[in-house]
Amino acid sequence: MLKVENVKKSFGAATVLNGVNLTVRPGEVVSILGSSGSGKSTLIRCINGLEKLDAGLITVDEFDVSKPKELAEARKRSGTVFQLFNLYPHMTALKNITLAPVEVLKRPRDEAEAEGRALLASVGLGDRADAYPAQLSGGQRQRVGICRALAMKPRYLLLDEVTSALDPEMTAEVLTILAKLAAEGTTMVFVTHEVEFARQISNRVVFLEKGTLLVDLPTKDFFDPAGGLAQPRVAQFLSKMRKD
Amino acid sequence: MRFDLTILAPHIGFLAEGALLTVQACILSLIGSVILGMLVAIARTSAAGWVRRLAFVYVDLFRNIPFIVQLFFFYYGLPEIGIYIDAFTTGVIALSIAGGAYASDVIRSGILAIDNGILEAAEVSGLSKRKTFTRIVLPIALRTSVRPLGSVLINMILTSSILSTITLNELTGSAKIVASDTFRPFEIYVVLLVVYAALTWLVSLGIGLLHRRLNRDMLEPVG
């Protein structure tokens, strides 16, 4: 279980997370919606330990991310996919994928490579294993980014607006893969502006507003006029997203 | 006076030996500079304050002292306190130390230019600080530093002519000898001008090729 309990985080005088509670159970897909600046990225960055919490507790399978000794374990259990891919530019797609399994999990190189190739094949990049990031399109890069995260066999996949740097065609490529992962039971925390897609793949949708979780409902209820949509901020947000 | 290059023919072998010595000294010094520059660049990002200060003092000091003074200190000064080093070794050490101060700046800015997102990706994957440095930071910094390190090398070739002042018969030193043997300084120094220009031109050509080769995969347009 991934648990976020009463987490607070400020940057200087600005409070970005103001007591967030969120539980993600294995097998769930939880989408996080919210307007720009509401703290979605900060929440993800607190979960993977890139930001320190000011207060509260985050545990990934019981491992407390605020404790340096437990953070390493917590990080082995979560994989992050970034908005701007953040691939290692000097390594081939395959190397990007096998680096951490070999260096962190101490997997034998040939096994890691075989798995890496299989992952690449599963996202339709079987023939691009030896390409460098700069030789790939944005959508291909993000698919490598997803493989890189999956290669660590994480229990939880954290995705922060992984398609917002992509054009519609490439977005579709990446979303197809995420839908497949969701169908296979991959646990995902999915920050997105793709409301329709979130609706299709999520078990739950949460709405972050000014650093607090305004709504946390099963997907069906979230989009129900008597459920999430009863919140004026949510209704406003969704109608704005639909217009864009 | 007649301009006659043929009078230099008997001395070509001697000059070539000098040129070879220059090339050897510069290659060794480049290796020395890059290793030293790397260590100093690391030291400058060290957590320990005194290490950072020491590295900073080194860079500042050696950039602000004329090379010939450094060289004389090593070659004529150190024997006074019982340290004797031959001219070639002294030259390589002095060039390495002086070049290292510049190389550390170059490598440091290469390190600082690395996109933070890349480092965050390494961090969340659980890669240790050390592995992140050796597998990601250093390779990226070195390959983006090829061009400025090339300038350090070219400077080194030019500066190495000063090694002739400590009895080392590298290119300039042997030219001086030939000039005084033949009494034809005009011809010999014309040749020297051309050889240095050709040497540095070749090096910068090589650097350009190396840069393009190493960064080939990084330069291609985003598609």
Ligand SMILES: Nc1ncnc2c1ncn2[C@@H]1O[C@H](COP(=O)(O)OP(=O)(O)OP(=O)(O)O)[C@@H](O)[C@H]1O
């Ligand atoms: N390192 C930082 N230093 C200072 N302020 C920050 C930092 N990171 C984020 N913030 C601020 O925190 C607030 C929330 O940022 P965050 O990136 O979490 O929002 P978001 O919900 O992900 O927005 P978006 O949809 O635009 O990605 C913003 O006002 C942002 O300016």
Ligand SMILES: [Mg+2]
């Ligand atoms: Mg964000």
